[in-house]
Structure formats: structure tokens, C-alpha cells
Amino acid sequence: MLDARKGEALLAVIDSGSFEQAAVRLHLTASAVSQRVSAMESELGMPLIIRSKPCRATAAGQRLVQYLRRARLLEDEFIADSGENAARPLSVALAVNNDTLATWVLPGLADFLIREYILLDIMLDDQDHTYTLLAQGLALAGVSSHAEPLRGCEVQTLGVMRYRLLASPAFARTWFPDGLQREAARVAPLMVFDRKDTLQSDFLLRELGLPPGSYPCHYMPASDAFANAVRLGLGYGMIPEQQYANDVEEGKLVDLAPDKPTDVMLYWHSWRVQSPKLERLSAQVVAAARAVLLQ
Template sequence: MDFPAEQLQTFKAVIDAGTLERAARQLNITASAVSQRLKALEKRSGSVLFIRSRPIRTTGSGDVLLRLAREIQMLSTEAHRALGLDPTTDQVSRRTDLSIAVNADSLASWFAPVLDGLAAQDVMNCEILRHDQSHSTELLRSGQVMGAVTTKSTPVQGCSSVYLGTMRYRAMASPGFVDRWLAGADPETELALAPMVSFDRSDDLQRALRRRIVGGRAPEPPVEHFVPDSRVYVAAVAASLGWGMIPEIQDPRDGSLVCINQAWTSEVRLYWQRWKVPSHALDLLTGLVLDAAWTAGLRPER
């Protein structure tokens, strides 16, 4: 069974826009026409494809067709470019639209050269979604992104996976904070009581280290602050808000932070997963990501 391209692209437009009305304006058709195309696509697929929330969300079946719609649009754009055709419709862009997921610490450290490479090319529009590296494969699976920096080595179905390298984190704090909370007389008890800084509520680096060192002896959770910005996070630890796990690559090395204990480290292995579909733009982007990671010295196994 074939799915009409017009229906697929309308479905994609609705998911990207978040509402039927906004998608209708972008497609220059009525909201009623959008609704009719979606009903026809659902009837053809025999599945409910989306949930009418704000923004509209895909179902599991919708994820499958969303990915198909993105693949078709990407391949169509690249076919036009390869044939030297000048796109004349809104459905075919001059550039390939690519969306990728990258974790905050990577964005704040080794990923910057990728942006230089993007600025030097004229083949893609790239949307970067900041997403936790432990869960970014969910976006690949749903078709929301075509590539992702992730901790998952096993490729999502229809994707390839390559090892980028390892980000090493060290438990660090300001010298003043160490003097007050972590002087070293009883490291385990001190760590159990010391305030800590986490990125957000899904960030388990600090808690995992605390569990490893303290075990179940802590009487109660310590004060925990949340700072959801990688650069400001480092500044918050340097300001003595608490101790935190700092990527080696983000260590300011100016004396504002000191290592609490040389053994209190964690390593996060990173992988680049991308769709397997043949795409010049996706190949180019993959090369930029790999070069940036390797140039930053993430200790790749080459």
C-alpha cells in the first residue's frame, strides 16, 4: 500500500506546526482540507496517528509515518539538487531540512566546530534539539530527528551507530566549598551531607556518585539545586552553590574549581546514531560531528 505524498507532507506539517490551523496557514490551504487529508491518511493506515493535544503529538503508528514523510521530503530535495532542478514549490526546499538531538554538555563543549561547518555549507537547514543523551534515541525512533548524540550503542532500527568518544566527569567544587563541606576528615559522611548541583531532575550523575560512595548510610537526601544550562552550571559550582560532576573538557583550570577526590569520576560513552537513508546532507553532517568529537580529544577508539 502506498501513502500519498500530499497526505504524508500534510501530516508532517501538522506535527511540526503543532496545530492544524498553523499547518493550514503554512500550506496555504484551509484547516478543513488539512483535517480531510489527515482523516484519509488514518483511514488508509488503519490507525490513529496523532493525539489532539497542544501541541499535537504522534501515536506509535504516527511515528512510523512521520519518519516516512521526513525521509521522502529529504530524498526529494536531494534528488532535485542532484538533477540541477530549481525547486519552485513550497513542498520542495532548496536545502535539506535536518533535525538532530544533542545533549547540553556536548553543545557547551566539543560541538561548536560543527556550527562552523554548517555555516560553510549550502545544502541543509539544521535544527538542533537539546535533549538528554540517555533518551535521545526516542526522538530517532519517533522520526522527530535524523541523527542524535546518545549513550546508546545499539542502533535504533533503520539507523547506524558509531562511537564518538568518552566524556569524563570529575566531582569538583570551589576551594571555599571544599573547606566548609568536604575537608576530608570523613569523606563519605561529608559527601552525604554536602549540597550538590544537578543539571535537572533527570540528571543522575551526582546522585549515582553519591550512591556509589555513601551507599545507604545517608540519613536523608542533601540540599540539591538544579541549574539547566551547562555553562551556568559550571559557574554555579564555582560560586559554591554545591559540588557537581564537571566534564573535564569544561574544567576552567583557573583555580575556581578543584577536584574533590581523584577517584570520584564518571565516564559517559557517546555515540552518533543517524538514519541509514542515503543522503549527502546527512553524510556531511555526520562527518562534521565525528571530526568535532575527535578533534576535541574524546578518546575515540580509532
Template sequence: MLNSKQCDAFLAVAETGSFDLAAERLCITASAVTMRVQSLEKSLGHLLIVRERPCRPTQAGLSLLHYLQHSRLLEQNLMQNLTGKSAESAFYQINIATNADSLATWLLPLLKQNLIENKIVLQFQVDDQSHTHHLLEAGLVNACLTTEPKPMKGCIAAYLGKMHYRFVATPQFKQQWFKQGVNRETLRLAPALIYNEKDFMHTGFIQQKFGLNPTQYPHFFIPCSTAFVDATVMGLGYSWLPDYQANQYLQSGKLIEVSEDLSIDLALYWHHWKQQSAQLEQLTQLLTQKAQELLN
């Protein structure tokens, strides 16, 4: 096993090029640094440092230097993942999985002030709301927005509210494709807008309500929230849009709600580990207190 104090002394000398500067970095005497490096060299059976001005590592020393620097980086990454903060940054990083519609509409405006005041940066992973909890389960994120109400072991789930989706299209699109109403036959002909192949809210609803799977009707995949709205407004197809995105176009008349009976309420839950950092706890409290006011 490598001795940590000896390795720290070697690393300091190799990076500063001086036993004196290494001593200042480690807050010990230069003679103590020399003794630790010599002990490490003896235990490994190799000369590690060429005593010149500046000092430089030997070939064996370079191998050890690369190993120690890599180990230090791995440790920094581990601490970043576990605590959300690295020693080199004043900001805390939190990894969150969310559905695209929440990210494009209400989520960031709700969190903005808290993120600025508490120096928090968020790394988002976007997936369908029915899949985001798998990212939490895999340990890839610290928390997630999901439609799954039941928390997995070691986690807590909090109900946030419902996003209301309206079945919308342009007036011209409705006149062309849904003149006879929305039914199984008209849906087999009308082009649909779907976010991606994981958009089970759309495909699952049509499957359940009308018995049609995506192979039985024409559809576009548009995996971008803003382009998805634009495609609906330009009349490429019908879609389900959340109120946050649809309201301005409904009010202007660019879009109409084709059928109120086909609206969807999507319940959202905030899942996080029981043990969480103080920064994530702040975001959790903010979401659980304010999200329902926005969503409902």
C-alpha cells in the same frame, strides 16, 4: 478525487489573477488553462473563478484555494522532513538530538566548516544523553548523540568516544563541605548542582555509589550549560564538569578536583537511520572520523 492538473491550473489562476500569467507559470497555453479550470468547475458543480481583471475566486473557489494552499504547505513540510531541503531554500535542514554538554563544548566547532561549505542548517533538540535516542525513535530527529550503545531496528550506532567529567568545586566550597572527605554523610549536607530532573549521570552516580536519591540531599536545578558552569565557579555547589569546561578553571585555581576517584567517563554514540541524505552522511563521516580525537 481532485484532478492534480486541474487543481494546479486553478491555483495558478487564483494566485496570479490571470489565465495568461497562469499559463506562463505552468508552461502551457492559456486555452489549456481555461479548459482545465472549466473541467474542475464542472466536476465540482461550482463556479470557482470570476472572470474579471484581475480574476478572483468565488466563495467556493476560496474554500478550494485554502485547501490546496494548505495541502501544498503540508507537502513542502513533508519533503523538508524527509529530504532536509525545500524548494524555496538553498540550505539543507537536519534535525539532531544532543546532550547539552556536547552542544556547549565540542560539537559545533567540529561541524562548523562542513555546515558552511555544504549549506546545512541544524535544528537541535537538547535532552539528557540517555533520552535523545527516544527522539530518533519517535521520528522527531534525523540523528542523535546518546549513551545508548545498541541501535534500534533500522538504525546504525557508531562509537564516538568518551567525555571525561571531573567532580569539582571551589577551594572554599571544598573546605566548608568536604573537609572530612566525600562520603555519604557529607553529601547529605552539601548542595549539589544538577542540570535538570533528567540528569541521571549525576543522580544515578550518587545513587549507585552512595545510596542517596535527590530527595536526600540539597540541590539546584540549573538547565543551562553556561549558567551551570558559572554556578559552580561562584561556589553555589559541587558538580561534574566535562574537561572542555573545567580545564581553564582548574588551571586558574578557581576550581579544584575534589576527588579523582569520583570522575565519570561518559561514552557517546552517534545513531542515525540506515538510509540517510548525502548531507547527513557527510556529517556522520566527519563525526566518526574526528570526534574520538577531540573526546579522547
């Protein structure tokens, strides 16, 4: 049987990134934390942590972290639902992409989270990379563009988030007076979320033959700020339909490629064996997504 204190030490190191920070969290010395993790590694006969900066879990460590998080969730849920601890909230770590967080997931979950007294520990990343957070055991469930399930997990299709290449009317008149043209796109400022974001670069390569690095870019790693920057005329970029709402119909934004939307299929990843509350949370996420995303 795994020692709970050693497992707690392992999680603290992975979550904080160092033995020193883990010691602060656990009110121990760094040496004591290191001893607990080393003892667990000796007992299991395998390394669990890559002692780098920050510390990272090995492949075996990632599998163990996944198990420990699920075990902690089950324990916390049992305690929270017991009579004398009914007021204790349950915290759930979810991995989602920024556009999902900025649009449909919170409105779709708010009433459920309030009713069930669940706290969210949101981990943000690009939809192509949230899968890694799940694989590393940092999140218990999440939204991803990957359809392949992790071992022990199941995947449910959420639907399509449709993006359109938008600009303010003034920006379109200045930079694309003759429409979206290759030479104009070489000099027009492009909005990019961050350096993991390939929505815009994939589109420009596919439609105009422009490789990454051949046009000027703003980097704006916040969904609301990104959309606002497009509305202010700083650049043009991909915005999901759920975010721009009626702005195109009302003339506040211009669709530069009306016949060429970019569709991103999203999937919900969760463990096959879940706690009751996480099962209900998964059902709520799937229902909320299917109510607003393209099917």
C-alpha cells in the same frame, strides 16, 4: 503512493503539537488539516496520531514520520543542489545532549556547515533521552548514550565524555573540609542539570550510599550556567573535562573525587540509507568527536 499534502499535514501536527497550530503553519483551517490526516489514516488502515494535548504519533505514526522526514531531506537536498536553486540551504534536525552542544559539536562542525550550507535544527535532551527523539522521528540523526540501533539505523561509537565532581575552592573548604564525606554531602548544595539528570545522584548513591532526595539540590538546565554556578560556589556537580579545561590544574576548581571520574560513552545514530550531505555530516561528527573524546 503517499500524498505529499497529507504527509505535510501529519508532520505539521507532530511538530506543532496540535491541529490548530499545524493549520497556522500550513495556512489552512484546522478542519482541513484534520481531514488530510484522517484520510491518510483511512488509506493506511491504522491510526497515526494520538489526539491528546499535545498530539503524539502512534508507533505506526512514528515510523511514517521518520520516512517522511527522510523523504523531505532528500527532496530538499536535490532542490538545493540543482543549478537554479543552488543558494537554497538544507535544514537537518539533530538530537544532541546539552553538554555535547556546549563543548565539541559546534567547533567540530562549523566549517563543514558553512561550506555545505546546512542549517541545524537542534533538539536538546539528556544523552539518555535523545534516543527517544530519534525513535519518534523528530530528529534525523543524533548523539545518544544508547548503543542499540533503531530499526533501519546504524550506530558509530564517538568516544567517552569524562565528568568530574567539581567545586570551587571556597565551597570545598566550607562544605567538605575533610574531603567528600557522607554526612557533609547530606547538607551540601548539589548542582543538578534537570530532573532527568542522574549523573550526580548515581554517583552519590554508588560512592556514599545516599539515595536521591536525601540532599539539597539546585536545578540549572543550561550547561554553561551549570558550570558557572559551580565556579561561583553555589554548589558542586559533574562537569565534563572539555568544559572545565585547565581550571583544576590552575586551582580555580577542586576535584572532590579525583580517583573516581564518571565516564559516559556516546554514540552517533543515523539512518543506513542517507542523503549524500547527511552522510558527509555523519562522517564529520564522528571525526570531530573522536578528536576530542576519550577513545
